[in-house]
Amino acid sequence: QVHLVESGGGSVQAGGSLSVSCAASGVGHSSYCMAWFRQTPGKERERVATLDSRWSKNYAESVKGRFTISKDNAKNTLYLQMNSLKPEDTAMYYCAAHPVDNFCPVGFRDYWYWGQGTQVTVSS
16 A cells, blocks of 8 residues: 655745655555645645656746755655745645556646645745
């Protein structure tokens, strides 16, 4: 059974940095796409970044050049390093995983497994 647990959220001033983590279990010997999504009240969950089994990365246009998705297979952990944070980055950040055949899905409805989320708040 795939299990995802996020951590590392918090409050930071605009221009600052923060890193969130996702401890993953049950995906070590399978081909999975890993991703970070974020959501604010009243809005649909949006993709922030994806990392496929070939280590190919994709980012939302709003975070390109500022955020970096990575993983440590030895620790079974996915990371999202967030730099130059803006108030509009404030959201609940979720870790997601999905078994893939060719490429990572971009829509949240296509992912099978989710963590509980961790809140990130950026003040101006």
